[in-house]
Amino acid sequence: MSTESVTLTIDGSRMEVEIGTSLLEAARMAGIEIPTLCHMEGLSSYGACRLCAVEIGPPDKAKVVSSCTYPCEEGLQVRTHTPRIVNARKLLLELMVSSTPSSKTIQDLAAAHGVTQQRFRPENEDCILCGLCVRMCKEQMMAGAIDFAGRGPDRRITTPFEEDSEQCRHCGGCMYVCPVCMLRCAGPAADSTLCGGCLIACQMPVNTAKIA
Amino acid sequence: MLIGRSDPERPCITICTGTGCVAGGAGDVVEAFRKVLADHGLSRRVEIRLTGCHGFCEMGPLVTLQPSETFYPKVRPKDAKRIIEQTVLNKEPIEELLYRDPSTHEPIEHEGDIPFYSHQHRIVLAENGRIDPTNLNDFLDIGGYLALQNVLATMSPADVIDDVSRSGLRGRGGAGFPAGPKWKIASEQPAACKYVVCNGDEGDPGAYMDRSVLEGNPHRVLEGMCIGAYAIGAQQGFIYVRHEYPLAVGRISRAVQDARRAGMLGERILGTDFSFDLKVVRGAGAFVCGEETALIASIEGRKGEPRQRPPYPAVSGYMGSPTVINNVETWANIPHIINNGPDWYASIGSEHSKGTKIFSLVGKVNCTGLVEVPMGTSIRSIVYDIGGGIPDQKALKAVQTGGPAGGCLPADQIDLPIDFEALREAGTIMGSGGLIVMDESTCMVDVARYFTGFLEEESCGKCYPCRKGTQRMRELLEDICEGRGTMEHLSLLDELGATVNTTSMCGLGQNAATPVLSTIRYFRDEYIAHIRDHCCPAGVCTELIRFEIMADLCDGCGACAKVCPAEAIFGEKNELHTIDPNLCIKCGTCKDVCTKDAVLVLSGGGHEH
Numbered sequence: 001m002s003t004e005s006v007t008l009t010i011d012g013s014r015m016e017v018e019i020g021t022s023l024l025e026a027a028r029m030a031g032i033e034i035p036t037l038c039h040m041e042g043l044s045s046y047g048a049c050r051l052c053a054v055e056i057g058p059p060d061k062a063k064v065v066s067s068c069t070y071p072c073e074e075g076l077q078v079r080t081h082t083p084r085i086v087n088a089r090k091l092l093l094e095l096m097v098s099s100t101p102s103s104k105t106i107q108d109l110a111a112a113h114g115v116t117q118q119r120f121r122p123e124n125e126d127c128i129l130c131g132l133c134v135r136m137c138k139e140q141m142m143a144g145a146i147d148f149a150g151r152g153p154d155r156r157i158t159t160p161f162e163e164d165s166e167q168c169r170h171c172g173g174c175m176y177v178c179p180v181c182m183l184r185c186a187g188p189a190a191d192s193t194l195c196g197g198c199l200i201a202c203q204m205p206v207n208t209a210k211i212a
Numbered sequence: 213m214l215i216g217r218s219d220p221e222r223p224c225i226t227i228c229t230g231t232g233c234v235a236g237g238a239g240d241v242v243e244a245f246r247k248v249l250a251d252h253g254l255s256r257r258v259e260i261r262l263t264g265c266h267g268f269c270e271m272g273p274l275v276t277l278q279p280s281e282t283f284y285p286k287v288r289p290k291d292a293k294r295i296i297e298q299t300v301l302n303k304e305p306i307e308e309l310l311y312r313d314p315s316t317h318e319p320i321e322h323e324g325d326i327p328f329y330s331h332q333h334r335i336v337l338a339e340n341g342r343i344d345p346t347n348l349n350d351f352l353d354i355g356g357y358l359a360l361q362n363v364l365a366t367m368s369p370a371d372v373i374d375d376v377s378r379s380g381l382r383g384r385g386g387a388g389f390p391a392g393p394k395w396k397i398a399s400e401q402p403a404a405c406k407y408v409v410c411n412g413d414e415g416d417p418g419a420y421m422d423r424s425v426l427e428g429n430p431h432r433v434l435e436g437m438c439i440g441a442y443a444i445g446a447q448q449g450f451i452y453v454r455h456e457y458p459l460a461v462g463r464i465s466r467a468v469q470d471a472r473r474a475g476m477l478g479e480r481i482l483g484t485d486f487s488f489d490l491k492v493v494r495g496a497g498a499f500v501c502g503e504e505t506a507l508i509a510s511i512e513g514r515k516g517e518p519r520q521r522p523p524y525p526a527v528s529g530y531m532g533s534p535t536v537i538n539n540v541e542t543w544a545n546i547p548h549i550i551n552n553g554p555d556w557y558a559s560i561g562s563e564h565s566k567g568t569k570i571f572s573l574v575g576k577v578n579c580t581g582l583v584e585v586p587m588g589t590s591i592r593s594i595v596y597d598i599g600g601g602i603p604d605q606k607a608l609k610a611v612q613t614g615g616p617a618g619g620c621l622p623a624d625q626i627d628l629p630i631d632f633e634a635l636r637e638a639g640t641i642m643g644s645g646g647l648i649v650m651d652e653s654t655c656m657v658d659v660a661r662y663f664t665g666f667l668e669e670e671s672c673g674k675c676y677p678c679r680k681g682t683q684r685m686r687e688l689l690e691d692i693c694e695g696r697g698t699m700e701h702l703s704l705l706d707e708l709g710a711t712v713n714t715t716s717m718c719g720l721g722q723n724a725a726t727p728v729l730s731t732i733r734y735f736r737d738e739y740i741a742h743i744r745d746h747c748c749p750a751g752v753c754t755e756l757i758r759f760e761i762m763a764d765l766c767d768g769c770g771a772c773a774k775v776c777p778a779e780a781i782f783g784e785k786n787e788l789h790t791i792d793p794n795l796c797i798k799c800g801t802c803k804d805v806c807t808k809d810a811v812l813v814l815s816g817g818g819h820e821h
Contacts, residue, residue: 047519047717064715070522084714087707087711088714088715092715119704120684120687150673152673153668154673155674155679
């Protein structure tokens, strides 16, 4: 093993990766599918959606961490699909689908993870506060026109003092990365016609649709 | 050698001027004593010392006379004259002003004989009642800064870390990470710039341990931080205090200035090569800033929200430099460990949790206040021996430990020793030391709903399970409290709670479901009574209760009808009164004013209170 790499075990397979690689990147390199919503290549990791949660450490002392932010460590044991993790992801997706039902991305993820019921009071929010737009604006567009404000139920993404921003160049980068804005489920069309919206969306691979 | 200047034989009236006693009128009491002393021409002979919090806040304002240690609770300005004339001049205690034992009603003269104090083992709080926190000389009198002097003169940084490690001291902020190993990690980092931080962002409702230490003995915290800075090689430190603690901010800022002037802070401390300085930073009112990564973000001037660790702050903290963050109480313990040795400290407490812990004992208990006991002390001892039991002959129902994100333990668990491991196993947490006692009139579903609502408001909102999960749990609990609950609500709460606790990013989210999960674990029957029988056994949830006047007890005095804000009570003078359930807003005022106890709270099929 060279000093620039570490060896770890993900779902039973040993692999050697460069130092600084995140668990998510390592798992994806190994072909292991881990769902994400707030992660995008080229933007810093944020760890907000928690869908990429994995278990690390020996099974009797397992810790749950977000794989997008956790760096690979020498000798680390990682399990990406234990029952605890699978159930937690499923419930997180159920929470998301019941609060942000019009996002096609979230609907598809939920369907792919076997969410078949929605037990919470329905809401219709437009934002899951994943922060992709904030990081896109700051890190790729170098504008920093938007950021989070408020906390808890008041948390929102906005411009400073909620006023028109002079930093915003109307590039649309924020909307491009948004998992809710761009792929909206229009709902069924009139009874007599087929809208076909789902068909088009389903041809894109689930989850990687926005990351291409 | 550092020495103070006061004379121990000189009569001294110590008056507690902690936040609790000040709110109780200590300011007027101080003025009254000053005036009486001046009238008697005693201002020079008798000293008035304004001390920090003694911890027995319920009994404030507190006055203790030295050297006799005569203790007077709930002192009023008009008592000053008698106390000075009888006790100070004639050395006779005034029996009717003395504290009375809540069970035996016997008067007790000396502070140390009062059960509330005598069952405690005070290390950190011991000095609070003895010194004027704004007077550095008082602190020097009790051996202040001796530990720092010894460390700088005789110990290497590695020796200090070794002592702290051997003492077994664990962080008092909640997680219980051992202090020594944390310092060691920071000391081993090659960075040139390192920092120490004191976490005084105490946000738990009803908890005020850190406030009392900062207000009552700020130099002890500074001394601990100086020693920590020397051990890890830091030149700069921060004290992060809640802006809502104006007195604590003032006292610690004053202490920093005084210490700097006396050469205990700044360049070349006490004439050695060690330089270290401190800055007081005020928190802007977010509960989550008690989490270390959020606290660092806040000091750096960013939005106070946590980030995923690693890297831990001891490796990469303030401005990316190694930073040791410890709680106020942890820092205040350090000088005592240096002075008395690590073995002394390790001899106190339980197997894996060493030393003492300060608890803020509040709720339905006779003596509320700050309680410092060795780790491993049972909850029973704290509630009954120190707290004096439950008022009004009611039964103990539950004890919540660890603040809003802590769990509720039922009455049959009160022999549980309080240490990090035992509490964790029982489904709750040590937290920073909140201890809320609940009696039979408390509804556990309502308690879970309240704390979940608090956590929802205080969640930073960054990670989804904490933000959405607390909202959804609160909604489900509201459904149950308001009679719309089903058994599916209960299983969904269990499932959601587990997910919130496992997947959240920081300590707040990882315990956000603990109030819900612990109450479901220990008080499942109460949840089921709400769901299945639409009955709130404690008579708290307004949607599930109704008020009725008992015909055989009501004498028709009309007091209830007079106070009813909804004008829902009808009846002729001297005849039975009745409550119109359609108008009643269930405020309970009628029950409070009824001298015949004729107003009953009924729930479900007729559960009465």
